[in-house]
Amino acid sequence: MSVVGDPIAPPAPVPGRKLAGPRFRPGEAAFRWLLFSCLAISIAFLGVLLIYVLVAAWPRLDSRLWTNFPSIRRPERAGAQSAIFGTIWVISFTALFCLPTGIMAAIYLEEYANPDRWYNRLIELNIQNLAAVPSIIYGILGLGLLARQLGLGTTVLTASLTLSLLVLPIVIISAREAIRAVPQSIRQASLALGATRWQTVRRQVLPAAVPGIATGSILALSRAIGEAAPVIMLGAVTYVAFNPEGLGSAYTVLPVQIYGWISQSREEFHHLAAAAIVILLGLLLAMNATAIWLRNHYSKRW
Template structure:
């Protein structure tokens, strides 16, 4: 026995499984490749933002959001109508798509029987619709909403079309957030005598709010930057008034930016860059709201 113990004690550390971490060239190379990809993305983003800010600097003043567009006098032109139209369209897009998307996600996760053929068909269509190009939704909105239903090229038509565009994203994100809630929370609530709807309303949804809010804001962030559908829906580049209702004509920032970029004079290029900065600020505000909601509800749970 003593001989065997001495042999084990004198054995190399590698044979006893106590060796330190080995140097793996492939793992180190992969890690550096990941850092390089991240650095390239950050550098390109920084270059683009710097270029936009430099181009926009001559027109980053109050004229941009207090004046209306002007073709003859670019030095006094602004984007008030485009900013107002963007807020109108995105506000009603969220009002239309968020309740429908969240309720659909609740049904598919909490009530739907996955063995039923029509539930499987709904899930398949939702996944496919999330990958449909935005121009297809613009054609749908123009042919069905604007012409067949007689809504015209108005704020309402644009809001409904963009709602259809981002609805699959809202449903998928909300489903993932609801699915991430532990089953033990549901079981404990039901064991205490709560109904299924009370469990969903008081336990599941509050716990899923951070994920639902993040996915919803990201979906609206996609809608706010879309230009192809709203071009088809009549968001003309020159609108010298703010929308006054759902039946009003409108323009949005992406279309206004496109109109200024297509001009030959350099003053319009500065205006387009300044409008890009305004659009980025709106996106950052929306993402900040999502982060605030996520952090607020995450602390409770």
């Protein structure tokens, strides 16, 4: 007779009978190995590509790359200072324009919008469709509307606004997913303690959603920094021997400068293009490291 509270002993095994173990499924094992093989092949191709770029860029990975301006006749003294500063200018104002707008739009759609209203459903449908539009279409839109109709010209401002339109749907979608992932119990507890909806969003929901918002935003900006088609449409020329001086200045960016050097026939320009690719990869890694740091920093607090 067992006493209440004592652990119940497991049933004794039946003599001559083996316990059933996990069943081997050949299809599941084959699918797992297929996934591992695809991952290994992808990493191998990426490693080969990086090694090839580094080997090609090694002769020009020195201070001349970021201290000198481009040169057509003397590739041994050419650099990418104007392209580096132009990229920093364009991506900085792209972040300034698209991130606040995208995050506020996500807050409205998740916390305030009534999903039964037809105009809210229309907004959501358009955001999902705009995320799949090719980037060259945004370049044509920026050229026809911003540069010509509004008279902004082919300037840093036009490129920043066009790239902001390009990545804005991605920022909105990623921010909405991060806000939606915050448990409803946090909202309910805050409202039960007397906080208003805006106080709940500002002090509870947004801090908890910062890791996801930061990751999605940096990934969106990483796409913008590598785009060449829209800025080519907007007049980002390949030879600019000066740094941008403001929003109304002419400019060039690293993808366009890389394209210009690759199109040259001399091998020295190909080494320059590979070195510029390394600089662009470095900027992307710095942005992604910032996103990882923000995610880890705010994840510890929540």
